[in-house]
Amino acid sequence: MAKAAAKTAHDGPLLDIRNLKIEATVYPPGEEPKQVTIVHGVSLTLQKGKVLGLIGESGAGKSTIGLSSMAYGRGGVKITGGEVILNGRDILKGGAKGVRALRGREVCYVAQSAAAAFNPAHRLMDQVVEAALEHGTGKRAELEKRAVALFRKLSLPNPETIGERYPHQVSGGQLQRVMTAMALCSEPDLIVFDEPTTALDVTTQIDVLAAIKDAIRDTGVAALYITHDLAVVAQVSDEIMVLRHGRLVEWGGTRQIIKEPRQEYTNALVSVHHIEHAEKTPTTAPVLSVKNVTASYGGGEVKVLKNVSVDIHPGQTLAVVGESGSGKSTLARAITGLLPPQEGSITFAGRTLSNALKDRTKNDLRELQMIYQMADVAMNPRQTVGTIIGRPLEFYFNMRGRERDQRIAELLEKIEMGKGFVDRYPAELSGGQKQRVCIARALAAKPKLIICDEVTSALDPLVANGILKLLLALQAEEDVAYMFITHDLATVKAIADSIAVMYRGEVVRYGPKSQVLTPPFDAYTDLLLSSVPEMELGWLEKAIAGRRMAAAGN
Amino acid sequence: MLDIKRIPTGAWIGLLVTGVFLICAVFAPWLAPHGNAEIVGGVWEPMSSTHLLGTDNIGRDLLSRMIYGARITIFIAVLATALSFSLGAILGFTAAVVGGWFDTGMSRLVDLLMSIPTLIFGLVVLSVLPSNVVTLILVMGVLDSTRVYRLSRAVAVDINVMDFVEAAKLRGEGMVWIIFREILPNALSPLISELGLRFIYAVLFLSALSFLGLGVQPPNADWGGMVKENKDGIVFGIPAALIPAAAIALLAISVNLVADWILNRTTDLKGGRGNG
Numbered sequence: 001m002a003k004a005a006a007k008t009a010h011d012g013p014l015l016d017i018r019n020l021k022i023e024a025t026v027y028p029p030g031e032e033p034k035q036v037t038i039v040h041g042v043s044l045t046l047q048k049g050k051v052l053g054l055i056g057e058s059g060a061g062k063s064t065i066g067l068s069s070m071a072y073g074r075g076g077v078k079i080t081g082g083e084v085i086l087n088g089r090d091i092l093k094g095g096a097k098g099v100r101a102l103r104g105r106e107v108c109y110v111a112q113s114a115a116a117a118f119n120p121a122h123r124l125m126d127q128v129v130e131a132a133l134e135h136g137t138g139k140r141a142e143l144e145k146r147a148v149a150l151f152r153k154l155s156l157p158n159p160e161t162i163g164e165r166y167p168h169q170v171s172g173g174q175l176q177r178v179m180t181a182m183a184l185c186s187e188p189d190l191i192v193f194d195e196p197t198t199a200l201d202v203t204t205q206i207d208v209l210a211a212i213k214d215a216i217r218d219t220g221v222a223a224l225y226i227t228h229d230l231a232v233v234a235q236v237s238d239e240i241m242v243l244r245h246g247r248l249v250e251w252g253g254t255r256q257i258i259k260e261p262r263q264e265y266t267n268a269l270v271s272v273h274h275i276e277h278a279e280k281t282p283t284t285a286p287v288l289s290v291k292n293v294t295a296s297y298g299g300g301e302v303k304v305l306k307n308v309s310v311d312i313h314p315g316q317t318l319a320v321v322g323e324s325g326s327g328k329s330t331l332a333r334a335i336t337g338l339l340p341p342q343e344g345s346i347t348f349a350g351r352t353l354s355n356a357l358k359d360r361t362k363n364d365l366r367e368l369q370m371i372y373q374m375a376d377v378a379m380n381p382r383q384t385v386g387t388i389i390g391r392p393l394e395f396y397f398n399m400r401g402r403e404r405d406q407r408i409a410e411l412l413e414k415i416e417m418g419k420g421f422v423d424r425y426p427a428e429l430s431g432g433q434k435q436r437v438c439i440a441r442a443l444a445a446k447p448k449l450i451i452c453d454e455v456t457s458a459l460d461p462l463v464a465n466g467i468l469k470l471l472l473a474l475q476a477e478e479d480v481a482y483m484f485i486t487h488d489l490a491t492v493k494a495i496a497d498s499i500a501v502m503y504r505g506e507v508v509r510y511g512p513k514s515q516v517l518t519p520p521f522d523a524y525t526d527l528l529l530s531s532v533p534e535m536e537l538g539w540l541e542k543a544i545a546g547r548r549m550a551a552a553g554n
Numbered sequence: 555m556l557d558i559k560r561i562p563t564g565a566w567i568g569l570l571v572t573g574v575f576l577i578c579a580v581f582a583p584w585l586a587p588h589g590n591a592e593i594v595g596g597v598w599e600p601m602s603s604t605h606l607l608g609t610d611n612i613g614r615d616l617l618s619r620m621i622y623g624a625r626i627t628i629f630i631a632v633l634a635t636a637l638s639f640s641l642g643a644i645l646g647f648t649a650a651v652v653g654g655w656f657d658t659g660m661s662r663l664v665d666l667l668m669s670i671p672t673l674i675f676g677l678v679v680l681s682v683l684p685s686n687v688v689t690l691i692l693v694m695g696v697l698d699s700t701r702v703y704r705l706s707r708a709v710a711v712d713i714n715v716m717d718f719v720e721a722a723k724l725r726g727e728g729m730v731w732i733i734f735r736e737i738l739p740n741a742l743s744p745l746i747s748e749l750g751l752r753f754i755y756a757v758l759f760l761s762a763l764s765f766l767g768l769g770v771q772p773p774n775a776d777w778g779g780m781v782k783e784n785k786d787g788i789v790f791g792i793p794a795a796l797i798p799a800a801a802i803a804l805l806a807i808s809v810n811l812v813a814d815w816i817l818n819r820t821t822d823l824k825g826g827r828g829n830g
Contacts (some may be wrong), residue, residue: 336724338720338723338724357723357724362726365724365726369724370721372717377716377717377718378718378721379718380735380736380739380740381740381823382739382823383735383739391725395725395727425823427823445725
């Protein structure tokens with residue numbers, strides 16, 4: 001129809017971005033507001049049916065560039081220069097009407113958090129066909145049939161009826177695939193995927209990734225795939241563009257970027273996970289010993305921990321791995337006393353800890369600290385860094401005035417941040433800095449054990465790497481033990497001394513690192529290990545073919 | 555911290571007008587040209603150089619009455635609002651943090667109080683108790699605190715489940731720290747916007763009570779009472795009743811301009827440094 005005519009009328013590249021320049025106003029602390037450039041004249045071209053991966057750290061401008069292909073600038077961001085040519089016309093000059101005709105028809109968008117991007121009050125089917133219906137590309141019945149076919153192609157369970165459900169009735173991985181179906185439903189020429197698998201478990205990510213890849217291949221749509229995970233992008237894209245600080249670092253075929261990176265920065269991204277850490281042997285006196293702990297929510301109704309026993313040795317790291325819902329965070333809550341266990345005992349530094357938080361002594365609390373996944377919400381946004389780090393010093397050691405300030409400066413030094421940060425609020429820190437401040441807060445108490453709950457999973461790989469190195473250095477310095485909760489096996493390999501693999505509330509495999517990571521594996525450990533994306537072409541197909549069990553939460 | 559150059563125009567106007575009202579209230583005996591109950595002329599004399607706003611229904615100088623009225627109105631409204639906010643916010647936060655039976659008990663009690671129309675409840679209580687300023691403030695404060703309680707409990711329940719509150723609990727912090735240092739600073743924004751509104755409701759509630767004869771007792775009068783005294787003049791085209799009414803409106807607007815500005819500063823997570 002009209003669209004088909006537009007397609008044939010033009011034979012240059014599908015998307016041609018030339019010298020794109022994007023600016024925003026920022027408010028630095030203690031200075032006048034100023035205009036900063038987020039993207040400095042980036043150019044790219046994308047042919048029909050090809051996939052281009054945009055990769056870089058947070059703030060590299062990858063999402064901003066991706067969104068510019070639909071002439072959109074997020075919150076206060078303005079496109080101030082360059083051209084975005086889609087299907088042969090500059091969409092920046094189209095005005096509001098041109099943009100309206102474009103979005104949801106020629107270009108569609110798949111957001112990072114599907115749970116936040118769906119309207120919880122409408123059924124999935126209504127949302128999937130909405131854009132196509134608005135653009136008048138077909139009758140409702142016809143579009144719904146197309147949607148069901150897409151659900152089937154994306155291997156969603158019950159493709160005929162899943163559209164009847166509301167967003168909260170399907171899992172995160174399914175919702176992400178429904179969103180992909182939504183993008184494909186109006187048969188666009190280009191889809192922008194903005195970190196579509198970042199919020200998912202590894203075991204689920206692999207299914208979503210395979211589904212997206214098949215759908216792209218079968219429909220012949222072009223895609224911009226935005227992510228910070230090079231191993232993921234290597235599986236789906238034809239070309240990769242590495243970005244940093246809003247500038248192009250390197251642009252080339254997928255094979256060239258991951259096998260023969262020409263730039264130093266790309267090389268750093270490719271080899272990011274290598275941290276040298278010699279495994280320590282277990283001692284005879286563990287600092288924390290969890291014995292046969294069973295815990296449940298809702299007064300014994302739902303058992304989330306079943307007979308769990310693990311030991312943590314002084315100055316060593318126990319990694320607890322498993323997917324969402326496996327009970328790893330609950331184990332941390334049981335140890336800290338937030339969720340008193342029903343059965344079993346916890347021994348810490350030779351004393352038996354009382355089950356409930358309120359019965360524990362100040363010393364028990366001090367020696368057992370916790371670092372959270374989301375550093376954003378783990379710090380009171382109304383307190384300065386000085387107050388956040390200083391409070392444990394006041395509270396546990398009764399330090400005041402200059403003594404306290406000096407110790408704060410020392411701690412800031414330890415986490416590799418300067419003195420200038422004392423008066424900053426959390427909103428004025430970057431993600432990595434926030435997590436460092438949380439580490440300093442935990443260290444301020446001089447603990448024997450720190451529970452790290454997914455501390456690096458919200459961070460960019462390079463930043464996460466820095467945090468892991470810092471944690472290891474601090475462990476050597478302060479002889480503190482870590483219980484490291486994570487779903488990222490690369491992290492585990494890098495820092496653990498012993499590993500506990502959890503599945504549905506039980507420890508399915510436990511022992512020193514070398515032993516746990518040596519075959520033969522049980523079915524679940526095998527699934528976990530085989531789901532970690534590897535930076536290798538064709539890994540995805542191999543992994544899917546070789547799997548022995550399906551992920552629980554797909 | 556406070557940079558005078560950064561205060562927006564709206565806030566300046568609010569600060570200025572509120573300031574004038576406050577000065578009138580504090581220095582009333584020195585500012586007023588005549589005494590509060592002093593009869594100085596005829597009934598409803600028009601505005602003139604001797605009586606700038608004219609005289610009221612029994613020949614008292616209206617300007618002097620307005621200035622004394624500002625004192626009574628603002629004094630009672632400020633104290634009643636302060637009482638309702640400290641009571642409502644502290645109990646609301648405590649209910650959210652403690653939870654369990656305390657929360658249930660307090661919330662049902664508040665529901666009970668709210669199920670009775672405020673004005674009727676106030677009338678019943680005030681007609682039994684001795685009619686003086688202290689009982690008036692207590693009754694107004696307690697009745698209004700139910701609204702503040704519900705708001706602060708709702709806000710605090712959300713904040714109470716944040717990781718930073720959990721971190722404070724794991725540290726072993728007591729309830730006072732959690733309520734005043736962790737929750738209160740994060741709940742300030744909705745509370746301040748409510749404060750601007752509640753203050754004006756207090757002024758209006760006081761007027762209503764005075765209108766019904768249970769509020770401020772003659773010869774003293776708050777602005778609401780003065781509207782009542784002079785309402786009959788409107789029929790004869792005499793503006794004496796409109797002047798206290800306009801004063802109430804002006805106070806309402808100026809207080810809310812200031813509240814909005816403070817609100818703007820408290821919602822900012824960078825210590826007010828990002829605001830133009």
